[in-house]
Amino acid sequence: MTTLELHGVHKSYGAVAALKGIQLSVPRGSRTAIVGPSGSGKTSLLRIIAGFEAPDAGRVVLQGEVLADGSAIVPAHRRGIGYVPQDGALFPHLSVADNVGFGLDKSAPDRQARIDELMDMVSLDRAMLQRRPHELSGGQQQRVALARALAQRPKLMLLDEPFSALDTGLRASTRKAVAQLLQAAGITTILVTHDQAEALSFADQVAVMRAGQLAQVGAPLEVYLRPKDPVTASFLGEAVVLNARLSQGWAECALGRLPTGDTLRHGQGQILLRPEQLNVTPLISTPPSAGSGAVCAGTVVESDFCGAVCELSVQLDEDAGGTLVHVHSAGLDAPLVGARVAVSARGTAHVFPAS
Numbered sequence: 438m439t440t441l442e443l444h445g446v447h448k449s450y451g452a453v454a455a456l457k458g459i460q461l462s463v464p465r466g467s468r469t470a471i472v473g474p475s476g477s478g479k480t481s482l483l484r485i486i487a488g489f490e491a492p493d494a495g496r497v498v499l500q501g502e503v504l505a506d507g508s509a510i511v512p513a514h515r516r517g518i519g520y521v522p523q524d525g526a527l528f529p530h531l532s533v534a535d536n537v538g539f540g541l542d543k544s545a546p547d548r549q550a551r552i553d554e555l556m557d558m559v560s561l562d563r564a565m566l567q568r569r570p571h572e573l574s575g576g577q578q579q580r581v582a583l584a585r586a587l588a589q590r591p592k593l594m595l596l597d598e599p600f601s602a603l604d605t606g607l608r609a610s611t612r613k614a615v616a617q618l619l620q621a622a623g624i625t626t627i628l629v630t631h632d633q634a635e636a637l638s639f640a641d642q643v644a645v646m647r648a649g650q651l652a653q654v655g656a657p658l659e660v661y662l663r664p665k666d667p668v669t670a671s672f673l674g675e676a677v678v679l680n681a682r683l684s685q686g687w688a689e690c691a692l693g694r695l696p697t698g699d700t701l702r703h704g705q706g707q708i709l710l711r712p713e714q715l716n717v718t719p720l721i722s723t724p725p726s727a728g729s730g731a732v733c734a735g736t737v738v739e740s741d742f743c744g745a746v747c748e749l750s751v752q753l754d755e756d757a758g759g760t761l762v763h764v765h766s767a768g769l770d771a772p773l774v775g776a777r778v779a780v781s782a783r784g785t786a787h788v789f790p791a792s
């Protein structure tokens with residue numbers, strides 16, 4: 438069942454068309470990530486869903502209730518939508534307890550019990566209730582902001598880059614914890630982020646935005662492994678895009694012959710491999726023999742050591758087309774720049790739809 442539906446949402450700021458006919462369904466209880474580069478329209482869309490702005494045209498429907506139909510809108514405070522901004526926007530002069538309980542009835546007999554329950558939900562120690570926001574870590578502040586938004590028992594939760602101010606480790610653990618608690622509470626959530634790894638890890642539906650339009654919407658694995666075009670592929674992670682001759686479910690490309698699983702396409706096309714599908718091994722003397730499958734020889738021209746992983750650029754030999762491919766190798770025993778290597782591919786190549 439769908440919680441939120443967007444139909445043909447348009448928004449312009451003067452001459453800038455920020456949103457151009459957005460169409461999106463967000464299933465009840467799901468987590469959707471809207472991901473896209475800076476300026477692609479993510480925040481504009483979130484603000485229209487929240488009710489902070491009206492669309493120029495299009496409809497926003499939440500659980501069957503029309504919240505916006507062009508410029509006729511239900512005000513933000515009557516939408517039943519929770520909103521957690523980038524910086525948490527806690528009230529600095531209020532205690533954690535008063536921040537969490539901000540929207541709760543001050544005279545309600547169960548107010549304290551509800552605040553305690555919300556603290557438990559976001560895994561914050563109740564001993565923190567009398568602290569001020571500046572006495573908390575960034576991750577703890579974001580949890581308080583989430584608890585404050587949860588206090589309203591929202592039909593929909595909007596998260597606007599809520600983890601971006603946190604450092605890498607805290608960011609990953611906070612993201613995981615927030616995803617788990619929202620899932621456990623069954624709260625439909627939309628996360629806006631420009632971080633593709635965050636979108637893929639957090640969501641069960643990823644909507645890729647580009648220049649005011651949704652380029653692709655699908656499950657994380659679907660958009661990552663089967664993107665609609667090379668631009669979307671590159672936005673979601675490193676992409677190895679190769680020209681190929683397609684025939685009967687196979688692709689002949691610079692790396693050799695690879696299965697595609699697409700028996701319908703024939704002739705020239707473009708295929709996608711992710712760097713983790715490629716493997717490099719030292720090439721001691723003889724080049725890989727013909728008939729050894731998707732293997733060919735090349736030279737490492739660039740090496741970027743990132744710890745566990747080493748990102749290599751390998752120039753394939755001229756007889757393999759001279760293409761430059763990116764490969765992820767284990768950081769421990771990665772070949773050095775100048776090393777001769779055999780590059781092999783595993784798994785299925787994705788064939789981009791003909792444009």
Ligand SMILES: Nc1ncnc2c1ncn2[C@@H]1O[C@H](COP(=O)(O)OP(=O)(O)OP(=O)(O)O)[C@@H](O)[C@H]1O
Nearest residue numbers: 450453455473474475476477478479480481482631
């Ligand atoms: N209030 C405004 N007035 C004029 N132009 C605006 C306004 N808000 C957004 N825009 C423009 O609309 C486009 C989309 O902006 P938006 O903030 O929605 O993008 P975004 O994807 O959220 O970007 P970022 O990741 O940098 O926050 C941009 O070209 C931006 O300059």
